[in-house]
Each structure stands twice: as structure tokens, then as C-alpha cells.
Amino acid sequence: MRQAAVREHVKKKFKGKQTLQSKVHPHQPESVEREYQRVTNAYMRLLSKLVTDTMIPEIRKAAKAELPPDYYRHDDMDDLYRRLERAFEKCEKELERKARSFDLYKRISEVAALTVKLSIKDWKRMVKETVGIDLLEDYYNGDFFKRALEEWTRENVDLIKTIPHQQLDKMREIVLEGYRNGTTTTKIVKAIQKEYGTGRSHARLIARDQISKLNSEITHKQQQDAGVQEYIWSDSGDSRVRSGHHRLNGKKFRWDDPPVVDERTGRRCHPGEDFQCRCVAIPVFDIDTLDL
Ligand SMILES: [Zn+2]
Secondary structure, three states: OOHHHHHHHHHHHHOOOOEEEOOOOOOOOHHHHHHHHHHHHHHHHHHHHHHHHHHHHHHHHHHHHHOOOOHHHOOOOHHHHHHHHHHHHHHHHHHHHHHHOOOHHHHHHHHHHHHHHHHHHHHHHHHHHHHOOOOOHHHOOOHHHHHHHHHHHHHHHHHHHHHHHHHHHHHHHHHHHHHHOOOOHHHHHHHHHHHHHHHHHHHHHHHHHHHHHHHHHHHHHHHHHOOOOEEEEEOOOOOOOOHHHHOOOOOEEEOOEOOEEEOOOOEEOOOOOOOOOOOEEEEEEEOOOOOO
């Protein structure tokens, strides 16, 4: 719509005021977070299967065949280490092979598309209920979204891919260190399984962080494209909110001038951009700049 026509159309809603805060509160797309987690969990299961089916049996076999009878004070265990190294190389190759057929890129790009879909739905409600305009379904299909989504997808694929590899490295360390220190095979196996659990919770944190970042990027673009220059910072209101963000809660800021979130370093950002941030930006519509 032309800007002047928009102004005429929404005049009643503004009731003579210059700005109007969104009547709908934006929310973090938690259902997409869960979808992202489903993908990472499935990806991580490639490793867990490898650990159970290949790694642990190989370690047990190697220990049985090569562990010297006076293991606890023996320091010549080269044969065992060589055999373990070979077992880990085998696992690494197997992981590569399985990962290739997983199609992580496709699954993560579906998560990205879903984030956009929910974000648009949220935005349409905010616009409709606040200024009374119905946005078309194909309102957003510009190059920006395509590019931003591709970039986000690529970065996330790289991020997720590194987790099982890092874990494999860590497991290798646990095993070699364990035998070097005279730990029993049973304890070593337990430590490996525990390490796998750590990787899973790491993946969960990534999901929350990355979805929030993407959502924040989309929100920023949507609002600015519509001529929204200001927003109200809104924290999630629970105990996990960091003090630097809570301080900003309820205050108005500009999209072209992010507030300081860390007074010590002077670092600035918008809601949702910080690590694990769950804050959102409530748009403040201005009758003179509104452009829908
Ligand atoms: Zn926050």
C-alpha cells in the first residue's frame, strides 16, 4: 500500500497519537526450537549407535587382547594404544559415512523455513490487531529472507556437524587417558556414555540460541521494512533473564541504535541476539513512517 493511503486507513486506530505500541506480544517460537532439537537428536544418534555398536565392543576387545596382566604398574602398552587408535579411526570414518546420508542441510533449512512461517504469522497478527491492516500471505518472499536463511542454515549445519566429531575426540582422550592412569575398562565405558549425554545437552543449548537469533533477525527486518523504527524491549520475565537485559525491560529503543547490554564492555545488541537470550522486541508503530 502507498504510505499516504496507509496513513489514512490507520488514522482511527492511532486516535490522534503519533505512535502505537503493538497490542500483541511477540513470542519466541518454542515449537521450532523443539523441531531443531529433534533434528540434532537424530543426528547425535548416529554417534550413539556408533558408540554402542562399534566403539565399546572394539575397546573391550582391545583391552582383553592387549592389556598386560600387571596393567596397573605397566607402562609399555603401545600395542593397546595402537589398537585403540585404529578403533577410533574406524569410528571417525563410519561417522563421516553415516553423516553423508543424513541430509542435515535439508532438515535444518526446513527448520529455518518454519521459523519464518511462525514469525510472519506473529507479525501479521500484530499488524492486524494494532493498526487494522491485513497483510498478504506472500508479503515476505524477498531476497533478504532467502539469503539470510541460506546463511543461517549453512552456519547451523557446520555447527551441528562439529558436535559428534568433537565428542569423538573427547571420547578418544577419555579412553587413552583412562588406560594411561590405570582405570578399569568398565569405568572408561561409563565415562564415554556420560560424555555422550554432555553432547546432547550442548545440542539443546545451541537449538535455543540459534532459533532465537534467527527469529530476532527476521523480526528486525520485518519491523524495519514496515517503517517501524522503535521497539519496547521485553524480557521473558523469568529468573533466567540476565541482569543486563532485565535493566532494559519495558524501555524503548531504536532499531538503528541498539542499546548497551553489557555496561562493562559497552557491547550493544537487540533482543534475542545475545547468547541464549529470550527477550523480544514489541514494535512501536509510528503513523508517519508506517509503510505496509
Ligand atoms: Zn535477553
